[in-house]
Amino acid sequence: MSLIQLYDTTLRDGTQAEDVSFLVADKIRIAEKLDDLGIHYIEGGWPGSNPKDISFFKEIKKTRLKQAKVAAFGSTRRAKTTPDKDNNIRTLIQAAPDTVTIFGKTWDFHVREALRISLEENLELINDSLAYLKANVGEVIYDAEHFFDGYKANPEYALQTLKAAEAAGIDCIVLCDTNGGTLPHEIPAIMEKVRATVSTPLGMHAHNDSECAVANSLMAVACGAVHVQGTINGFGERCGNANLCSIIPALKLKLGHDCITDAQLKTLRIVSRTIYELANLIPNKHQAYVGNSAFAHKGGVHVSAIQRHAETYEHIRPELVGNVTRVLVSDLSGRSNILAKAEQFNLNLDSKDPLTQEILENIKDLENQGFQFEGAEASFELLMRRALGTLRHYFSVIGFRVIDSKRHEQEKPLSEATVQVKVGGRIEHTAAEGNGPVNALDHALRKALESFYPQLREVRLFDYKVRVLPAGKGTASITRVLIESGDKTSRWGTVGVSDNIIDASYQALVDALLYKLIKDEDRVG
Numbered sequence: 139m140s141l142i143q144l145y146d147t148t149l150r151d152g153t154q155a156e157d158v159s160f161l162v163a164d165k166i167r168i169a170e171k172l173d174d175l176g177i178h179y180i181e182g183g184w185p186g187s188n189p190k191d192i193s194f195f196k197e198i199k200k201t202r203l204k205q206a207k208v209a210a211f212g213s214t215r216r217a218k219t220t221p222d223k224d225n226n227i228r229t230l231i232q233a234a235p236d237t238v239t240i241f242g243k244t245w246d247f248h249v250r251e252a253l254r255i256s257l258e259e260n261l262e263l264i265n266d267s268l269a270y271l272k273a274n275v276g277e278v279i280y281d282a283e284h285f286f287d288g289y290k291a292n293p294e295y296a297l298q299t300l301k302a303a304e305a306a307g308i309d310c311i312v313l314c315d316t317n318g319g320t321l322p323h324e325i326p327a328i329m330e331k332v333r334a335t336v337s338t339p340l341g342m343h344a345h346n347d348s349e350c351a352v353a354n355s356l357m358a359v360a361c362g363a364v365h366v367q368g369t370i371n372g373f374g375e376r377c378g379n380a381n382l383c384s385i386i387p388a389l390k391l392k393l394g395h396d397c398i399t400d401a402q403l404k405t406l407r408i409v410s411r412t413i414y415e416l417a418n419l420i421p422n423k424h425q426a427y428v429g430n431s432a433f434a435h436k437g438g439v440h441v442s443a444i445q446r447h448a449e450t451y452e453h454i455r456p457e458l459v460g461n462v463t464r465v466l467v468s469d470l471s472g473r474s475n476i477l478a479k480a481e482q483f484n485l486n487l488d489s490k491d492p493l494t495q496e497i498l499e500n501i502k503d504l505e506n507q508g509f510q511f512e513g514a515e516a517s518f519e520l521l522m523r524r525a526l527g528t529l530r531h532y533f534s535v536i537g538f539r540v541i542d543s544k545r546h547e548q549e550k551p552l553s554e555a556t557v558q559v560k561v562g563g564r565i566e567h568t569a570a571e572g573n574g575p576v577n578a579l580d581h582a583l584r585k586a587l588e589s590f591y592p593q594l595r596e597v598r599l600f601d602y603k604v605r606v607l608p609a610g611k612g613t614a615s616i617t618r619v620l621i622e623s624g625d626k627t628s629r630w631g632t633v634g635v636s637d638n639i640i641d642a643s644y645q646a647l648v649d650a651l652l653y654k655l656i657k658d659e660d661r662v663g
């Protein structure tokens with residue numbers, strides 16, 4: 139099998155996505171991650187566009203990449219100038235990358251409307267820009283912008299532009315589906331014509347406007363492309379670029395192209411998540427291969443089967459891409475979900491034990507009341523331990539009171555909570571203020587319990603989500619509160635449901651503190 143060259147443009151086309159922007163330091167970190175992943179080319183940016191991209195090319199020289207080549211992006215020269223005088227081309231050479239990639243016009247409509255030059259002039263502009271770059275830079279790649287649309291509109295001219303590029307002696311011609319409108323079945327016939335016209339190695343750069351960017355890239359490889367451009371997580375202009383997190387495992391695991399090593403493939407999920415984090419975006423949990431839900435099984439029938447053989451409902455082994463199988467618990471569960479969770483929590487539960495059915499029915503009943511355990515595994519574990527009678531009694535809350543007052547129009551509201559807890563034979567009564575009623579209640583609960591259980595000081599609240607459950611009762615509706623808490627070693631989710639938002643929060647807070655106590659005791663045990 140030929141080696142497919144992976145070309146990542148997260149740092150250039152990826153940053154053309156709405157809401158995606160990276161600092162130079164982020165770009166360097168991402169380049170290092172991509173290098174470790176085994177990406178062959180990292181397109182760092184367009185030095186002719188902005189000072190940040192110029193800085194990237196300076197900074198990346200101080201970084202020792204193991205194998206990736208760094209590519210700088212730009213366009214063919216402007217009309218009415220020559221390549222040596224064109225500012226964009228000069229900046230590309232000054233950036234001194236390993237590889238230069240420039241895009242040029244293939245579609246006659248674009249030549250007329252966007253560049254407003256003659257078709258002949260565009261051919262000259264492609265050829266002399268590429269020839270000049272090839273004489274000054276080691277490797278030159280040509281992105282034939284709008285190739286598929288151009289071919290469909292005027293095949294003869296589109297192919298002439300590729301010939302003009304090839305005549306400059308460049309290293310790779312990349313066919314771009316710039317507007318992302320091409321469908322996979324259109325690719326083979328077009329690529330056959332291209333292969334009959336030029337002999338330069340071919341690549342593919344697909345956008346996702348028809349949700350076909352990954353399919354089109356794989357189809358292009360099947361039709362002879364040896365170079366694939368894409369971005370991590372599919373970031374990119376409009377609907378995004380072809381997602382390398384899907385292309386790479388498909389190439390390696392399904393099509394037999396050994397483009398990165400097995401060990402590198404195992405880092406795919408962590409690379410995906412690091413880049414979400416640096417972009418300050420929430421990861422798409424439903425993303426193929428690397429998302430949290432990519433191997434999460436919810437339906438009872440599925441869970442029962444995967445426990446007999448994982449491949450019954452998994453297209454690949456998740457660990458190959460650094461992911462894991464997960465079993466979810468909900469009202470779609472069967473006994474298999476409960477048993478899988480018991481095993482995960484190290485609890486003794488037998489499939490024939492009537493408690494299994496009891497827990498299952500309890501879950502379905504609670505979900506009907508508005509509880510949801512998919513994001514609240516800690517509450518689910520507490521529920522199971524209670525049912526099995528293995529939950530130690532750490533404390534009980536005798537009662538609480540929360541007061542929110544605003545005494546003057548200009549004054550911020552003041553929140554105050556008092557709680558009474560019983561630990562062993564002792565009753566503790568405490569009060570605390572907070573940044574709102576839930577925060578005050580959280581402070582008061584901890585203040586009451588910390589003298590008995592000092593480890594509760596380590597608990598931090600990471601996320602607090604309230605959902606009004608649809609019942610058409612407005613402010614009297616039932617609310618579900620999901621809390622994500624954590625300490626130095628892990629994070630856990632808890633849930634509370636009530637028609638009183640403070641009560642729902644209280645339930646989730648108490649579960650969060652209780653879970654910390656059992657978790658630490660288990661570790662010590």
Ligand SMILES: CC(=O)SCCNC(=O)CCNC(=O)[C@H](O)C(C)(C)COP(=O)(O)OP(=O)(O)OC[C@H]1O[C@@H](n2cnc3c(N)ncnc32)[C@H](O)[C@@H]1OP(=O)(O)O
Pocket residue numbers: 151154184186187188213214215216217241242243252253283316375
């Ligand atoms: C398909 C792609 O994704 S291509 C990459 C697109 N990415 C970006 O545009 C992000 C970076 N871009 C930028 O920073 C700026 O657009 C710059 C610095 C490149 C250019 O800025 P400006 O000179 O102000 O031009 P502007 O942004 O309006 O772009 C239009 C110009 O580009 C020219 N142009 C567009 N494509 C090409 C091309 N392939 N070859 C030569 N010139 C081109 C147009 O003819 C027009 O020039 P004119 O105004 O002299 O007629």
Ligand SMILES: CC(=O)C(=O)O
Pocket residue numbers: 151241281282283284314315316317343345
């Ligand atoms: C070159 C490029 O980014 C495109 O055609 O989409």
